[in-house]
Amino acid sequence: MSASNPLSASRKTFSQRLFLFLGSMDLAITLLLALAIASIIGTVLQQNQPYSDYLIKFGPFWFELFESAGLYDVYSAIWFLSILVLLVTSTSVCVTRNGPAMFRDMWNLRTHVQRKSLGAMRHNTMWSVESTAQATVTTLESTFSKLGFRVRQTPKTDEVLISAMRGGMNRLGYLLTHLAIVVICLGGLMDSNLPLKLAEWRGQIKVETQDLPLSKIPAASILAVGSQAFRGSVNIPEGQSSDVAFVAMRDGYLVQNLPFQVEVKDFRIEHYATGQPKSFESDLVVYDDDLAEPLTTTISVNHPLIYKGYAIYQASFSDGGSALSLEAWPLDSQAGKEPLSFDTKVFERRKMHWGDNTSQLEITAFRPFNINPDPTEDDPANVRNFGPSIGFKLRANTGEALEYQNYMLPVTRDGRDFYLSGVRTNPNDEFGYLYLPIDEQGELTGFSHFLQRLHDKKISEVIAREMTLATLNEVANTDQKLAQSLQDTLIKLVDMFVKGGFANVTTFIETTLPEAERDSLGPAYLSMLREILARVYVDGLNLAEQQSPTESQLMFLQDAVDAVGSLTRYGSPIYFMLTDYEHVQASGLQIAHSPGKPVVYFGCAMLIFGVFLLFYLPQRRFWALVKENGQQTDILLAGMSNRNPREFDGFFEEISEKLKHTKGNSSVR
Amino acid sequence: MNKIAGTMLTETSSSLVQWLWRSAMALVAIILISMYYDVFDYYEVGIVVLTAVGMALLGQNWPGIRWYIAVVGLLSLFAVDRYANDLSLANTDFFLSYMLASQSAVMWMSVLFVMAMVVYFAGLMFRSEFIQKVATALTWSGSAMGLVGLMVRWKESYLIGSDVGHIPVSNLYEVFILFAIITSILYLFYERRYQTRALGGFVLLVISSAVAFQLWYTFERHAHEIQPLVPALQSYWMKIHVPANFVGYGAFAMAAMIGVAYLLKSWRQSVKPEGILATTLPEMAVMDDLMYKSIALGFAFFTLATILGALWAAEAWGGYWSWDPKETWALIVWLNYAAWLHMRMTKGWHGRPMAWWAVIGLFVTIFAFLGVNMFLSGLHSYGTL
Numbered sequence A: 001m002s003a004s005n006p007l008s009a010s011r012k013t014f015s016q017r018l019f020l021f022l023g024s025m026d027l028a029i030t031l032l033l034a035l036a037i038a039s040i041i042g043t044v045l046q047q048n049q050p051y052s053d054y055l056i057k058f059g060p061f062w063f064e065l066f067e068s069a070g071l072y073d074v075y076s077a078i079w080f081l082s083i084l085v086l087l088v089t090s091t092s093v094c095v096t097r098n099g100p101a102m103f104r105d106m107w108n109l110r111t112h113v114q115r116k117s118l119g120a121m122r123h124n125t126m127w128s129v130e131s132t133a134q135a136t137v138t139t140l141e142s143t144f145s146k147l148g149f150r151v152r153q154t155p156k157t158d159e160v161l162i163s164a165m166r167g168g169m170n171r172l173g174y175l176l177t178h179l180a181i182v183v184i185c186l187g188g189l190m191d192s193n194l195p196l197k198l199a200e201w202r203g204q205i206k207v208e209t210q211d212l213p214l215s216k217i218p219a220a221s222i223l224a225v226g227s228q229a230f231r232g233s234v235n236i237p238e239g240q241s242s243d244v245a246f247v248a249m250r251d252g253y254l255v256q257n258l259p260f261q262v263e264v265k266d267f268r269i270e271h272y273a274t275g276q277p278k279s280f281e282s283d284l285v286v287y288d289d290d291l292a293e294p295l296t297t298t299i300s301v302n303h304p305l306i307y308k309g310y311a312i313y314q315a316s317f318s319d320g321g322s323a324l325s326l327e328a329w330p331l332d333s334q335a336g337k338e339p340l341s342f343d344t345k346v347f348e349r350r351k352m353h354w355g356d357n358t359s360q361l362e363i364t365a366f367r368p369f370n371i372n373p374d375p376t377e378d379d380p381a382n383v384r385n386f387g388p389s390i391g392f393k394l395r396a397n398t399g400e401a402l403e404y405q406n407y408m409l410p411v412t413r414d415g416r417d418f419y420l421s422g423v424r425t426n427p428n429d430e431f432g433y434l435y436l437p438i439d440e441q442g443e444l445t446g447f448s449h450f451l452q453r454l455h456d457k458k459i460s461e462v463i464a465r466e467m468t469l470a471t472l473n474e475v476a477n478t479d480q481k482l483a484q485s486l487q488d489t490l491i492k493l494v495d496m497f498v499k500g501g502f503a504n505v506t507t508f509i510e511t512t513l514p515e516a517e518r519d520s521l522g523p524a525y526l527s528m529l530r531e532i533l534a535r536v537y538v539d540g541l542n543l544a545e546q547q548s549p550t551e552s553q554l555m556f557l558q559d560a561v562d563a564v565g566s567l568t569r570y571g572s573p574i575y576f577m578l579t580d581y582e583h584v585q586a587s588g589l590q591i592a593h594s595p596g597k598p599v600v601y602f603g604c605a606m607l608i609f610g611v612f613l614l615f616y617l618p619q620r621r622f623w624a625l626v627k628e629n630g631q632q633t634d635i636l637l638a639g640m641s642n643r644n645p646r647e648f649d650g651f652f653e654e655i656s657e658k659l660k661h662t663k664g665n666s667s668v669r
Numbered sequence B: 001m002n003k004i005a006g007t008m009l010t011e012t013s014s015s016l017v018q019w020l021w022r023s024a025m026a027l028v029a030i031i032l033i034s035m036y037y038d039v040f041d042y043y044e045v046g047i048v049v050l051t052a053v054g055m056a057l058l059g060q061n062w063p064g065i066r067w068y069i070a071v072v073g074l075l076s077l078f079a080v081d082r083y084a085n086d087l088s089l090a091n092t093d094f095f096l097s098y099m100l101a102s103q104s105a106v107m108w109m110s111v112l113f114v115m116a117m118v119v120y121f122a123g124l125m126f127r128s129e130f131i132q133k134v135a136t137a138l139t140w141s142g143s144a145m146g147l148v149g150l151m152v153r154w155k156e157s158y159l160i161g162s163d164v165g166h167i168p169v170s171n172l173y174e175v176f177i178l179f180a181i182i183t184s185i186l187y188l189f190y191e192r193r194y195q196t197r198a199l200g201g202f203v204l205l206v207i208s209s210a211v212a213f214q215l216w217y218t219f220e221r222h223a224h225e226i227q228p229l230v231p232a233l234q235s236y237w238m239k240i241h242v243p244a245n246f247v248g249y250g251a252f253a254m255a256a257m258i259g260v261a262y263l264l265k266s267w268r269q270s271v272k273p274e275g276i277l278a279t280t281l282p283e284m285a286v287m288d289d290l291m292y293k294s295i296a297l298g299f300a301f302f303t304l305a306t307i308l309g310a311l312w313a314a315e316a317w318g319g320y321w322s323w324d325p326k327e328t329w330a331l332i333v334w335l336n337y338a339a340w341l342h343m344r345m346t347k348g349w350h351g352r353p354m355a356w357w358a359v360i361g362l363f364v365t366i367f368a369f370l371g372v373n374m375f376l377s378g379l380h381s382y383g384t385l
Ligand code: HEM
Pocket: A001, A022, A023, A024, A025, A028, A032, A087, A090, A091, A092, A094, A095, A098, A174, A177, A178, A181, A611, A614, A615, B296, B338, B341, B342, B345, B346
């Protein structure tokens, strides 16, 4: 609005120039668009993800660059905020500059206009009436007021000017709209994490980046109860409570103390008949010394609890440390013979020792049911419940870990039942599965025995001797040396197989046997191995004389051999069988304190009122010059509107008609 | 009605009619509230009242909308009555399966709108007042069938299951219908106000595209199936936030199409001043004014909608502003039009550049409406494509 600019271009101090610049429309529009464009960034680049993800996505160079540009949290990046600040400044300057004029314009009836300027207006008309000027003035005035105009008459030298105005509040609209922007942004500032950033910058607080138990978190990362704004979250298992919330910040978090303690009694998921989730709700109890007795309530999505200005929302859910009973079945000779059972919880960690190795068992997940596509069906939409499962990690002292997923219920494959256990080295890989065959009693015992017999040197020696004798008898050979070497080879084969499966054996064949004999001896070795494995197993069945193993037993043998063969790839010395569980859920609460909220809402109200006034309450002014002229009175009517000129055409018609035809104004010509 | 295209029509209905209409609306509101007093909560009562007031205002000087509201109301009641309590009637009952079941009604809407567009353009071609009137009639009926479709769909959702029932503004399929209806009504309002039917084809073009997309969406993704609401959408805010938003979208879309007409005319005028477009389209000044009017309207309602959205977010996500992609794009759209308005109001820009800007504005808006759901992930839980 340079027109309304009071300062002549010539003598301007720097501050005046600055003021003009800040209030200039060009800057305003530039800022509006700049803000719009800057906002796009944060929508295409997912914000506040773990930094490791960004690093993987962009590689070290770009990662660094983007980080320094604050792109992982654009909306609180310094440069972004400064655009906002500039916009607010610009708006305030604009208001301070146009405000007073607009404000006056709301009331001022413009009583100083000259006949000339009225004549020059786009809308004007003249007519004459027979009544006296005085009478005319009064009727005109009353008609105007009837039509909802504010009216004032000003006597001029030989005529009377009637000024009328409607919709002066349009100007208020301008003021409200623009003040609203300032108010909203200030409110938003109150709720921003800027104070935290400052405190961190001053070194008063420190963002914690590794996840520690609450007791171990350093004081520098703990925020005292106060009036400050925050938006934190906390997972509370059923039956437990918390008096803190965790405020995520960049790649870490801060702990915000709460002035009360909130307990989750129960978390529920309700489902529609179709199976989709219908509601997530938590029964809460709030403990606070200020309360006569604890406050019990239920929150759900869209229905938070507001207590002392702290809002508690149902945000998510997770496992709350379900109680698990496990049986540890040894797969490695050093891991013992008998299965031992123990109780643990999800998220619990415990050291395991076998022989001279140790490793850490970390239970990571429990799922009461697994609705997965049925592998035996072609249609992936065809899902089936595979029952409960546990997820856990085995972490070696070196730090790297294998991830496992064990299903509680046996799965049937080609009519035989197996315990299923998935393993993978890398979270992004698919699971590779170990199928442990189940014996006729429906237990793992059969497999376990077979495995132990294979581990047992003495047994394999005995079996090897029997087998050697048998074979040599057939060829009627009694060469002791040959017998001995054959026996040794058999034992060696078994040993190699147990240590590394068939793969191990084949590599041995390929590395040790001379080229010439390999093709003839290789297969022979393998069939000998199968033979002795079978003997070890069958011998273990201790069948009666002449009785031969059943079909299903042979099947079992085959499955067992496959299983043993893949144990080295499985990598765990133990198979953990889930025998019993008690599912405990945790409710993910979001806890927010936003003192700026009322301010923002007030600003929003201003904005809505303002905008609608601005658009839909045109400011319309009329002037009537009443001049006595002989025995009749001449009237010059002129009008203007600050917007919607087109509508005003009609409106001016309407008003002038009304004025002309009200009794006492009716025209003679 | 004087017939000079572009002159403002400020005609008002007789005060008797006005009072009849207002009291009719009041009566309907009262009946509704007293019928459902025990199931309505405050917000629902509030919404009924607001709707009644809105309709009373809309209708007091606009005969067209009075008929529209009455017809839609009666047809919907009739359909609901046919349904009784048996959803399967949708395929067996004659009236339902061929006209009023939400699916059929929406199909009718689609056909009528596309026809309307064609006929509007035909009207331009043949410079025929009559043909254009037919187009207007088609638009009214398309819009009516659309709204009936939504109303009936509302009932159907309750027939599926009392806990499934919800107002049909909860997924892309439903809001596309809403968009078509609102845009057409906005257009019809200005068509009468500005005494010109010449722009109908252009506005109906954007509506028809929406309809086309929506048909694809229906057949490709079975989007028309009524799904129960996910917890995040079970909120009374949805009932007002979404419609407010679509008044905004509709108005912006209309502004953009008028912009297109404006650019076409100014181009044809320079090439072939006596050509059809150059002569039949309204004066530049009129289109310029219309463009401003609808962007202003859009901006006002978009402001309202965004604020309602913030209030909702404060309740559902734990903060009135989370810079979630949808939110942010709403802000971007809003800022863009704020800039547009300032350019015009205070820098007095007019004509071609503003028309171009209005067209670009539509693309920004479309991205905020669809693109975000397609390409960006966020908290907004409805309408993933
Ligand atoms: C986010 C920031 C802003 C918003 C949302 C906003 C909004 C608006 C709106 C909606 C109008 C009405 C436009 C119309 O009547 O067509 C308007 C008018 C105006 N704005 Fe802003 N504005 C903003 C910033 C500014 C700034 C920074 C300035 C100062 C340079 C400014 C100066 C004006 C002026 C002078 C008018 C004309 C008022 C009149 O004569 O009716 N605005 N603004």
